[in-house]
Amino acid sequence: MPECEICGKRVDTVYEINFEGTRILVCGKDARGRDVINTFGPKSSEERSKPPEPAKAPMQEELIENYGEKIRKAREALGIPVKVLAERISEKESTLTRVEKQETLPSEKTRQKLEKELGIKLLAKSQESKQFIASKKSEPVTLWDLANKDEKDGE
Secondary structure (H helix, E strand, O other): OOEOOOOOOEOOOEEEEEEOOEEEEEOHHHHOOOOEEEEEOOOOHHHHHOOOOOOOOOOOEEEOOOHHHHHHHHHHHHOOOHHHHHHHHOOOHHHHHHHHOOOOOOOHHHHHHHHHHHOOOOEEEOHHHHHHHHHOOOOOOOHHHHHOHHHHHHO
């Protein structure tokens, strides 16, 4: 019985996919949302006519560039000092001060609490990755491509 090369699950039917430039055999779950090159194993006629469902791509968001300034302006607009905000969201005053000065990144929990308390949004879709992925639609994007993006842009 073949094994999925991603999760290790033993399955009757495996799908050959292109994974970052390499052809590998995977289970139906790991084949979802990927380009299936070939299928191997016993399958019912119903399964043959139904390709794996595409997986929903996770939203790629990252912290905005001027997060500290946005936090500070929202806090000042509400007329509250750092100490009061820190108490409201159960964080240390020193931590919030460093976040406002952009000396440190807020944790995921802290970011969510700040967004809720101040009524702001600190995440935005990553422009760089969207532009890069859009320029390479005909080929799958690999970690190697992302790591060498700056070198390619300089040419």
